[in-house]
Amino acid sequence: MDQVFVIVNRLSESFLLNCRLFALTLLFSLPLGLLISFGSMSRFYPLRWLMRTLVWVVRGSPLMLQLMIIFYGPGLLSLSYTWPAGDTGRFVAATVAFVINYACYFSEIFRGGIESIPRGQYEAGLVLGMTKSQIFFKVTLLQVIKRILPPVGNEVITLVKDTSLARIIANKEIIMMAGEYSSKGLIWPLFATGIYFLVFVGVLTIMLDWLEKKLGYFRT
Amino acid sequence: MAVLEVKNMGKSYGTLEVLQKIDFSLEKGESLAIIGSSGSGKTTLLRCLNFLEKPDKGSIMVNNEVIFDALDPTTQRESEVRKKRLHFGLVFQNFNLFPQYTVLKNVTLAAELLAKERSDYKQGKKAIMNEIEDRAKRLLAQVGLSDKLDNYPHMISGGQQQRVAIARALALEPDILCFDEPTSALDPELTGEVLKVIRNLADENTTMIIVTHEMDFARDVADRVIFMDEGVIVEQGSPQEVFDNPREERTKQFLYRYKKDKDHSL
Ligand SMILES: Nc1ncnc2c1ncn2[C@@H]1O[C@H](COP(=O)(O)OP(=O)(O)OP(=O)(O)O)[C@@H](O)[C@H]1O
Numbered sequence: 001m002d003q004v005f006v007i008v009n010r011l012s013e014s015f016l017l018n019c020r021l022f023a024l025t026l027l028f029s030l031p032l033g034l035l036i037s038f039g040s041m042s043r044f045y046p047l048r049w050l051m052r053t054l055v056w057v058v059r060g061s062p063l064m065l066q067l068m069i070i071f072y073g074p075g076l077l078s079l080s081y082t083w084p085a086g087d088t089g090r091f092v093a094a095t096v097a098f099v100i101n102y103a104c105y106f107s108e109i110f111r112g113g114i115e116s117i118p119r120g121q122y123e124a125g126l127v128l129g130m131t132k133s134q135i136f137f138k139v140t141l142l143q144v145i146k147r148i149l150p151p152v153g154n155e156v157i158t159l160v161k162d163t164s165l166a167r168i169i170a171n172k173e174i175i176m177m178a179g180e181y182s183s184k185g186l187i188w189p190l191f192a193t194g195i196y197f198l199v200f201v202g203v204l205t206i207m208l209d210w211l212e213k214k215l216g217y218f219r220t
Numbered sequence: 221m222a223v224l225e226v227k228n229m230g231k232s233y234g235t236l237e238v239l240q241k242i243d244f245s246l247e248k249g250e251s252l253a254i255i256g257s258s259g260s261g262k263t264t265l266l267r268c269l270n271f272l273e274k275p276d277k278g279s280i281m282v283n284n285e286v287i288f289d290a291l292d293p294t295t296q297r298e299s300e301v302r303k304k305r306l307h308f309g310l311v312f313q314n315f316n317l318f319p320q321y322t323v324l325k326n327v328t329l330a331a332e333l334l335a336k337e338r339s340d341y342k343q344g345k346k347a348i349m350n351e352i353e354d355r356a357k358r359l360l361a362q363v364g365l366s367d368k369l370d371n372y373p374h375m376i377s378g379g380q381q382q383r384v385a386i387a388r389a390l391a392l393e394p395d396i397l398c399f400d401e402p403t404s405a406l407d408p409e410l411t412g413e414v415l416k417v418i419r420n421l422a423d424e425n426t427t428m429i430i431v432t433h434e435m436d437f438a439r440d441v442a443d444r445v446i447f448m449d450e451g452v453i454v455e456q457g458s459p460q461e462v463f464d465n466p467r468e469e470r471t472k473q474f475l476y477r478y479k480k481d482k483d484h485s486l
């Protein structure tokens with residue numbers, strides 16, 4: 001019984017790393033994704049090309065590979081900057097990789113959402129003497145959010161589970177921890193990790209549904 | 221005195237000349253109907269007036285001030301376009317109400333944003349906002365929607381949405397209110413209520429330009445009529461002149477075709 005308690009404790013601790021990675025990735029990748037989406041819609045051709053290439057490269061290669069390149073890259077290329085030593089460095093590198101990766105996915109969702117708003121909305125704003133930024137924030141944004149909520153929700157749920165990939169650069173996340181027990185012949189901790197993810201995703205799903213209902217008062 | 225004078229306006233998309241040598245003027249309080257077949261450039265003309273498109277040629281004068289001249293770049297500064305747009309209001313064919321705002325908020329939003337630029341906004345915030353809301357309520361009463369203030373656009377009919385759009389345009393007190401086929405996205409039984417609102421505006425001497433396919437309405441309401449075809453103004457005059465005694469062959473043909481279609485549908 002004691003052993004169960006210890007294991008659950010350690011699993012919970014390691015799941016905290018998944019949670020932190022999840023939260024930080026969302027915090028930074030959502031705004032960064034918005035910037036990238038603006039870039040990829042820019043009328044300035046080089047910027048648009050650059051952003052679309054970035055999105056292609058990032059979406060076109062495995063996140064696992066990106067994690068390794070971002071973590072080992074600076075050292076292997078003998079750049080002047082390398083990640084801080086120890087767990088901090090591993091975690092920061094993982095966060096950077098996740099943020100870039102998810103920002104690119106989000107940027108495409110945002111771009112699709114923004115482009116799906118009828119031009120008439122923008123023109124109605126112009127004719128009423130609004131500035132471009134007033135039109136974006138007061139007219140377009142909420143309609144975009146309503147439209148992209150389902151695909152963003154999908155990405156967010158995928159992110160929860162993707163956080164486990166951080167183990168590839170030796171972040172002690174929950175599956176890695178459970179794996180250590182299973183190599184000692186103990187299988188239930190692996191199943192237990194599944195419950196952590198299920199509960200987390202369950203709570204997220206409830207929150208996303210709530211948001212969707214909140215925005216149900218109007219139709220686009 | 222002419223509120224609006226358009227001189228020699230031209231607009232091309234690539235090699236397609238959509239507007240050519242557009243010349244007309246509008247007196248204060250006058251309502252002008254623009255008729256013409258599909259693709260003749262009516263929408264483009266309204267879009268040019270509202271600075272949604274930039275004409276390649278010609279000039280636009282409002283209250284004797286040149287607000288656009290294709291030959292004079294100083295009249296085309298991006299920074300001034302926004303203010304100049306406010307001379308005009310535009311009611312779109314498909315309303316373009318803001319779906320996330322109530323009927324009342326649709327009408328007040330732009331005025332509220334503009335008020336924030338006023339120098340006395342900070343001191344008089346409350347009074348200014350109340351005034352804007354009162355005016356919006358008056359306008360919505362005028363278009364018969366006092367009982368819909370708190371509804372969202374998807375809850376009301378197309379005809380009601382278009383009436384909100386009219387109130388929204390009026391809220392900024394434009395010198396000239398433009399309508400682009402305000403009833404053609406509506407079911408036939410809903411056009412009447414919108415046309416009635418526009419008729420009332422005409423009776424109150426609102427200066428208006430109405431692009432429409434409703435010939436009877438144009439004849440009834442307009443002080444003057446312009447017939448356009450293939451980007452040019454073929455004929456303009458009083459409704460009697462244009463509808464009853466058209467001089468140009470193209471006008472005759474257009475009206476004949478229209479009359480025949482109408483007889484068919486009866
Ligand atoms: N953005 C654009 N690019 C290219 N051509 C355009 C564009 N907008 C309009 N046109 C063309 O300009 C011509 C005039 O179009 P416009 O919409 O002004 O006609 P309209 O008189 O309003 O017709 P309708 O009665 O069908 O509304 C058409 O031949 C149209 O195809």
Ligand SMILES: [Mg+2]
Binds near residue numbers: 262263264400401
């Ligand atoms: Mg048109």
